[in-house]
Amino acid sequence: MDVLRCRGLRKEFGGQVVLDSLDLTVAEHQVVALIGASGSGKSTLLRCVNLLEELHDGTIELDGEEISAPGVDPDQVRRRIGMVFQSYNLFPHLNVLDNITLAPRRVHGRSRREAEDRARELLARVGLAAKADTFPDRLSGGQQQRVAIVRALANSPRLLLLDEVTSALDPELVGEVLTMIRDLKAEGMTMVLATHEMSFARDVADQVCFLDAGRVVESGPPEQVFGGPTQPRTRQFLARIIEAGRL
Amino acid sequence: MSTTAHVHSPAQRAREEYRRRQTVLSVLIAAASTAAVGTLLAVAVTGAPGWDRVRQSFLDPRIARDALPRVLDGLWLNVRLLVCCAIGALLLGLLIAILRTLRGPVFFPIRALAAGYTYTFRGLPLIIVLYLLTLGVPGLRLQGMPSVLVLGGLALVLTYSGYLAEVFRAGIESVHPSQLAAARSLGLTYRQTMRHVVLPQAVRRVAPPLLNDVVALQKDVGLVSLAGPIDAVRAAQIATAQSFNYTPYIVAGVLFVLLAIPLIAVTDQVTLRAARRQSGG
């Protein structure tokens, strides 16, 4: 069963082609890692899947339903997809609990009690139970990012999109977020994540997609993409990464 | 995060003792210098050659006592007008700011109207709006015409909401697009995003300038007296004309300042809190 199916995606920004006939399929419980140089289109792809960007061609299916079709309500689609950003984007005027319960209450019509109980349970699972009443500016970067992931999870999404969720973090805080993502994988969450952490991609992903200039140049299990890349562009990219000491 | 009883080291106790002494010292210095400046000013003013004449025509206690009730009556009008106009202008300003942010071609006329509104009423002098409404509109002799007071208040609301709308809009636009992306990605609709994410942050950020405009409004409400209703300043003017003495103006001035103090204090508080929040405290 495929949760996500993208066919021939095309996206331009002012004449610059950022996604170019891009295909991507994600099966249920699968974790797909998007790797590639800065500007290769990873964030744009995730934003397109979440209908935050308008497509210029191609189709996107979520659970077999075409969500890129005209007339589909994007708000309805986004309820079923969770997204976490590099810069956390927590709401600074709301405390942790209200950040997490906002969408369950306003979008999914949960009662305050119900939403808060679930939020506290999720927070406890990631060791942040004591922070429920804290405001985001009082949290460390790692804590903020874990709250942001919990906030996305509180909607019980079918699919979780993670856009370089550790890039803004100090090295010693990266671990706590990665651990959380590993746990999510163990629970069977379907995820697409853009990352610069190659060792993490190798470790957690079922499938790695190497993006270059808006195309998936190479994809496959991590052993294959990292161990024996067939495409010259992939080899170049990995060589540069190894040179920088990041693999 | 344990909060067990902690016994301060001698170094910390010495530090606290030093800080306490410094505080006492600075209070004493402030008191002494205030007294010195005050005395100097008092001597300089009361020693001036014309002081007796000024005191008679501006600071006559008997005339002040006589004028006080009438000026207070006028001030009550100012207060009522201020409260109604401030609430009206804030609500209308917020509405217009929101209309200006609506996207999509359907809303083009609404956006254009809202923009035109802010341009017009920020450009028009308040006095002209006031005269147009309080003198021009009654001239139409329509049925059920509201009183001059209501029309005057309306002029204030129209003018000030033009300013306040721009302040609100600046606040709305200062909320980073990533906040919108985060809210929309959670499935919130545009309206819910505005209501729960954008507006709370925007209003908090612009609360100081908004309150500042309310302080300015407090002084401008008196202009309705140009159209007839008697506010504090007009009452003082009448009393002055009767007694050939300027003391009633001083009475009105003092009352205005007293009225403004709480509002200004609140503004300062809010500004301070906003500044502290900005600096990531």
Ligand SMILES: Nc1ncnc2c1ncn2[C@@H]1O[C@H](COP(=O)(O)OP(=O)(O)OP(=O)(O)O)[C@@H](O)[C@H]1O
């Ligand atoms: N809103 C936008 N307007 C114009 N150009 C954009 C916009 N967003 C992205 N781009 C361009 O699209 C290209 C792909 O950007 P994208 O953010 O998807 O790359 P990325 O792979 O996520 O890079 P990084 O690893 O640095 O995050 C870049 O060349 C970028 O300049």
Ligand SMILES: [Mg+2]
């Ligand atoms: Mg990116």
